Amino acid sequence: MHDSNFDNIGQSMVTMFTMMTTEGWNAVMWLAIDATEIHQVPIHNYRTGYIIFFIIFMVFGFLFILNLFVGVVLNRFDQEKNKLSHNHELTKL
Numbered sequence: 001m002h003d004s005n006f007d008n009i010g011q012s013m014v015t016m017f018t019m020m021t022t023e024g025w026n027a028v029m030w031l032a033i034d035a036t037e038i039h040q041v042p043i044h045n046y047r048t049g050y051i052i053f054f055i056i057f058m059v060f061g062f063l064f065i066l067n068l069f070v071g072v073v074l075n076r077f078d079q080e081k082n083k084l085s086h087n088h089e090l091t092k093l
Helices: 009-020 025-034 050-085
Strands: none
Touching: 009 025, 009 050, 025 050
């Protein structure tokens, strides 16, 4: 059994987050494309339409959501740096 799967909601969320970090997303994509039914043998390229979902998810998830998260962290870092740089003043601005 693979570590990245969609067997339940919790594991699906972990898999999707792992994919957003671009860690092994293409292996998950090919496993999903080959998947057929529960307890059935995978068939090579069974559902090729899933490729579109994975590409859209990677563009939206990686480029938008993770970069938004990085932007918030950098903004907070800049605010804290500005607070610390004014510590030497006697009065607050």
